[in-house]
Amino acid sequence: DAGVTQSPTHLIKTRGQQVTLRCSPKSGHDTVSWYQQALGQGPQFIFQYYEEEERQRGNFPDRFSGHQFPNYSSELNVNALLLGDSALYLCASSSPTSARHEQFFGPGTRLTVL
Amino acid sequence: QQQVKQSPQSLIVQKGGIPIINCAYENTAFDYFPWYQQFPGKGPALLIAIRPDVSEKKEGRFTISFNKSAKQFSLHIMDSQPGDSATYFCAASKGSGGSNYKLTFGKGTLLTVNP
Numbered sequence: 001d002a003g004v005t006q007s008p009t010h011l012i013k014t015r016g017q018q019v020t021l022r023c024s025p026k027s028g029h030d031t032v033s034w035y036q037q038a039l040g041q042g043p044q045f046i047f048q049y050y051e052e053e054e055r056q057r058g059n060f061p062d063r064f065s066g067h068q069f070p071n072y073s074s075e076l077n078v079n080a081l082l083l084g085d086s087a088l089y090l091c092a093s094s095s096p097t098s099a100r101h102e103q104f105f106g107p108g109t110r111l112t113v114l
Numbered sequence: 115q116q117q118v119k120q121s122p123q124s125l126i127v128q129k130g131g132i133p134i135i136n137c138a139y140e141n142t143a144f145d146y147f148p149w150y151q152q153f154p155g156k157g158p159a160l161l162i163a164i165r166p167d168v169s170e171k172k173e174g175r176f177t178i179s180f181n182k183s184a185k186q187f188s189l190h191i192m193d194s195q196p197g198d199s200a201t202y203f204c205a206a207s208k209g210s211g212g213s214n215y216k217l218t219f220g221k222g223t224l225l226t227v228n229p
Binding site for chain 2: 004031033035040041042043044045048056058090092094101102103104105106107108
């Protein structure tokens with residue numbers, strides 16, 4: 001059983017560009033959350049998707065947007081990239097059959113903005 | 115405002131020692147407290163979690179102690195091994211039947227277990 005998968009593994013962009021990151025949840029999971037982890041810090045919640053809708057959002061600007069597809073996979077889009085957007089972006093999924101608090105993380109996408 | 119404060123920032127112990135990592139939270143609505151382990155280049159992996167209706171939970175060599183009145187919880191690693199060397203994060207979330215399950219993380223503790 002594959003866990004949470006994310007693509008790409010690494011990405012290098014320049015300031016002002018746009019980026020799309022992808023996540024496939026663990027089999028049987030329907031809720032996807034995205035987190036940003038700056039170097040040496042704990043993950044910070046960006047937003048969460050359930051039933052193809054954004055259900056909750058953290059303290060991130062509108063440059064950060066997302067989408068969830070009918071197969072529960074999800075995308076994170078960041079527009080007008082800033083140097084400060086350089087971070088590890090983590091996707092986490094959770095199951096409808098167990099406590100929804102239990103979130104399982106993917107390996108992340110390392111984004112570098114030059 | 116940092117809602118979950120974690121200490122120490124780093125910790126070095128000898129093999130077999132019992133490292134203890136502490137966290138304190140502010141929001142009394144939090145009702146789920148997990149610990150995650152993260153190795154370099156990897157995503158966080160759920161280790162153990164506790165809810166506020168119990169004061170202690172053990173899973174293998176990992177134990178969470180929870181003090182609801184003090185709004186504190188801690189992770190103990192028994193008989194620590196060099197393979198336990200990683201960054202550990204405490205987290206907290208609240209949920210009341212809706213979809214409000216976002217995790218709020220501490221800043222992490224870098225644990226080094228020397229052989």
